[in-house]
Amino acid sequence: MHHKWTELDDLAALYVYQFGEGTLTSAFLCDKLDIERGSLAMRVQNFQAMHGQGGLSNYAEQSAAIYQRFKSLTESELRETILNAIQLQA
Numbered sequence: 001m002h003h004k005w006t007e008l009d010d011l012a013a014l015y016v017y018q019f020g021e022g023t024l025t026s027a028f029l030c031d032k033l034d035i036e037r038g039s040l041a042m043r044v045q046n047f048q049a050m051h052g053q054g055g056l057s058n059y060a061e062q063s064a065a066i067y068q069r070f071k072s073l074t075e076s077e078l079r080e081t082i083l084n085a086i087q088l089q090a
Helices: 007-019 026-033 037-050 059-069 076-088
Strands: none
Touching: 007 026, 007 037, 007 059, 007 076, 026 037, 026 076, 037 059
């Protein structure tokens, strides 16, 4: 089944792109958001492309909007945003 990416999914990919395997690991995010690890890795490469670091340049408008809106958050701010959103969807 094809995954329909949400803004929260994109926030998770942005977190992994910017902060790597920080407090929120890829495994944790994939589990909580029901995303396959390979799909998350590809979305991370989309954020690399947006930042001019290679990656996969065929990215969604939603991903670009999330990047522009949240790229300046600190690790703790982005982590808190994601964890709050995960709690709201539960």
